[in-house]
Amino acid sequence: MTKKTYAIQVDDLTVAYDYKPVLWDIDLKIPEGVLMAIVGPNGAGKSTLIKAILGIIKPIAGSVKIFGKPYKKQVDKVAYVPQKGSVDWDFPTTALDVVMMGTYGTLGWIKRPGQKEKKTSLEALEKVGMLEFKNRQISQLSGGQQQRIFLARALVQNASIYLMDEPFQGVDATTEKAIINILKELRNAGKTLIVVHHDLQTVPEYFNWVTFLNVKGIASGPVRDIFNDGNLTKTYGINYKVAVNK
Numbered sequence: 001m002t003k004k005t006y007a008i009q010v011d012d013l014t015v016a017y018d019y020k021p022v023l024w025d026i027d028l029k030i031p032e033g034v035l036m037a038i039v040g041p042n043g044a045g046k047s048t049l050i051k052a053i054l055g056i057i058k059p060i061a062g063s064v065k066i067f068g069k070p071y072k073k074q075v076d077k078v079a080y081v082p083q084k085g086s087v088d089w090d091f092p093t094t095a096l097d098v099v100m101m102g103t104y105g106t107l108g109w110i111k112r113p114g115q116k117e118k119k120t121s122l123e124a125l126e127k128v129g130m131l132e133f134k135n136r137q138i139s140q141l142s143g144g145q146q147q148r149i150f151l152a153r154a155l156v157q158n159a160s161i162y163l164m165d166e167p168f169q170g171v172d173a174t175t176e177k178a179i180i181n182i183l184k185e186l187r188n189a190g191k192t193l194i195v196v197h198h199d200l201q202t203v204p205e206y207f208n209w210v211t212f213l214n215v216k217g218i219a220s221g222p223v224r225d226i227f228n229d230g231n232l233t234k235t236y237g238i239n240y241k242v243a244v245n246k
């Protein structure tokens with residue numbers, strides 16, 4: 001029997017800061033083509049998990065495979081949208097330049113982005129409703145607009161897997177809907193999307209796959225199977241009455 005290859009496979013992963021484990025012996029298999037939420041209380045290790053998948057943080061044990069291979073061999077298949085707060089928005093650059101930076105990975109080194117990359121970047125800006133801001137300094141954008149720029153930058157990478165750390169943080173309802181529609185489109189095109197998410201009420205509407213993360217472990221699978229009061233209670237320690245499958 002052939003072994004199934006997952007978009008992301010995490011085995012026995014333990015990650016620690018200053019020898020204090022944050023993730024402990026985590027196993028996680030994410031199939032290709034899902035739109036997945038990672039939920040869990042503050043400090044559960046959601047961002048840490050994403051950073052460990054990306055190799056930004058080195059685990060003390062375990063392994064991460066992207067389509068069956070180490071991340072280093074799959075860098076061009078993965079796009080990352082970091083938490084907005086972790087970026088220096090005062091850096092003097094325009095919205096268009098930030099998006100164009102996303103095309104660098106598809107260029108060989110030496111090559112600089114040209115007309116083709118500019119066109120792709122302008123199309124991505126249009127897709128996220130930000131074309132009119134293309135020449136604006138990024139420091140002069142609102143939080144929601146900055147978030148859209150990030151998304152546009154991820155779009156031009158034309159990756160297979162998108163890892164997004166709280167893309168809805170501080171955005172208004174209209175922007176949130178616009179972003180989720182783009183994410184659903186990407187999923188329908190076969191991409192795999194992993195999104196750190198805090199609003200439990202919207203999980204069933206937005207996502208078809210979910211991973212619960214908390215200090216006691218992990219549960220992962222289709223939303224319709226595992227997004228239930230039992231897992232919510234285990235993860236958050238209080239009884240959530242979230243209506244699913246109504």
Ligand SMILES: Nc1ncnc2c1ncn2[C@@H]1O[C@H](COP(=O)(O)OP(=O)(O)OP(=O)(O)O)[C@@H](O)[C@H]1O
Nearest residue numbers: 017018022040041042043044045046047048049196
């Ligand atoms: N660079 C670091 N050095 C030391 N400890 C850290 C570091 N980054 C995170 N931590 C700790 O690791 C734990 C997990 O943090 P992480 O940011 O992964 O959680 P999270 O689930 O994303 O939280 P939130 O929902 O608040 O964003 C927390 O207790 C945090 O204080």
